[in-house]
Amino acid sequence: MIGNLIPVYERPHALTETVTHYCPGCTHGLIHKLVAETLDEMGVTEQTIGVASVGCSVFSYNYFNCDFASAAHGRAPAMATGIKRVHPDRIVFTYQGDGDLAAIGTGEIIHTAARNENITVIFVNNGIYGMTGGQMAPTTLPGMKTTSSPAGRDVKLTGAPIRMSEMLATLDGPAFIARRSVHNPANVNRTRKAIRAAFEAQRQGLGFSIVEILSSCPVNWGKTPVDALKFIEDGMLPYYPLGDFKVSEAMKALLRA
């Protein structure tokens, strides 16, 4: 408090005072903040163990103010499984990009969801490999130019983008599967609520929860930050509809309460 001013906004306790390395306009940082606020609101920051993946968010372990492990590329759900089985009373979450989760780590995410492992997955889908400089991901939109699909993604050669949330929702186990976006304030708020729901599912022991978040990569999309947000709305939303794809009965009861 400065003088008699009352703070109405503060850096979440769950975020460290480290300057992130994210590019200007990248929404990774915003998503970090939403997760951190959720942990604080729930009062579980000290009880939480995060698992960073390999991708632009690899350094998330420097930004969250809780215990953190750093997994091999794609293996965060397996590593989180190992941690959760040892500390079932802790909140365990992974933070993964779409290359990490939907390409190299497809097997791990499917089986972790199928086991209904009581963890939470924050899945940041920006439709591209950010860290390695903008190659095609399994989530890259049809026709989209990347450094490894310079003429635009040809679905005849590479298949169509994978809708992970819909695919995982075919499994019996998971408690909560939702897709959200952060391209405008209203959607940021909806994302915040879904993240809270996902962590609550875990706290109540309901099982696997994942929030897929459509996120921007202005640098590798070759767009200004504002245009990148616009691209989420105009380019990604038509292919990746927002919504709840799986809400288990127990989760429904929890959400009503």
Place this chain on the structure above:
Amino acid sequence: MARELWKGNEAIAEAAVRAGLEAYFGYPITPQTELLEYLAVRMPALGRAFLQAESELAAINMVYGAAVAGARTMTSSSSPGVSLMQEALSYIAATEVPMVLVDMMRGGPGLGNLAPTQADYFQLVKGGGHGDYRPIVLAPDSVQEAVDLTYVSFDLAERYRNIVIIAADGNIGQMMEPVEMPPLRERPPVGSVDRGWELTGAVGRPRRIAHSLNLSPEEMARVNASLQNKAAAIAAHEVRYSERFAEDADLLVVAFGSAARIAQTAVRQAREEGLNVGLFRPISLFPFPTDRLAHLATRAQRLLVVELNAGQMLEDVRLAAGAYAPIDFFGRMGGVLPMPDEIYDAIRSAYPHVGGNGNGKGKRSLPAGMRPLTGSWSERMSLN
């Protein structure tokens, strides 16, 4: 305690349980599967974590998670499965968290076969994954020794915050032998004793990070230096070997694990016939018993390395003893086990005063599978 008949895989599993194994993750593969099956019953009964993963890739990364979480954790597999684990083993080594891996080696390369071999010596002993790191590798030659080594492996892993590998093969895994089991250890619950590095939730202490990313070359160099210092400490303190008639041997047979078990019969027979033959058996493959072997080699006139592969430990024997004595090699590949007689023949033919003309001079007739270690690599590799 009474000795009971145990199958190798199950005995190792029980030894791990008694050593305080808290979390096991694995995937079926012959000739290791009974280990997983045994723990599928035993671990849940004790309220400990057991999970059959969707692959060895997932299993080892679950172990990685359990290890950073501070648990006594282990996985087991056989050659192809261990190949699949190599990336994570490198991460685990770099993160410096303890874990135990049991490898029941089988015939390779490729899908290979189910027969016992020692063809993964290079993979296990020299690191296997990327980067400079050294797992502690222990090679039992009996079910009892497999039990004893498994029992101490968790202590070693924790003392050095290092990977410990039990390097055995289908022989050890599948055979039944009388075993005296060590006592079941009482251990405090995971996380109740803080050792200053495990991730348990940052309650009342600063947060911790378990990672293996070191972007600055200087920082990566420091991590490497620390790993090398640790390897040096391990080499200074954890050398294990066993000897039979080695001190006064003119011909010293060097073999580990199953190969040593077979060679021992041949050595005994040769002794009975008056040949001055001894057996040196490295138990720790890393750290390799370099000094002891060098000492024995200055005394012996000749060495004969016996392995169930094309000559892998052979390279370490050469490094240790090549300057002091000529070295012969007898190998069997692909899971073909030599009979003691064949090794006996190799001994006779290598023996300085009997089969050969002494110290590698002159022409000797070699039994199949055996070749003198002279000449170039390519000459040595042209097997008849």
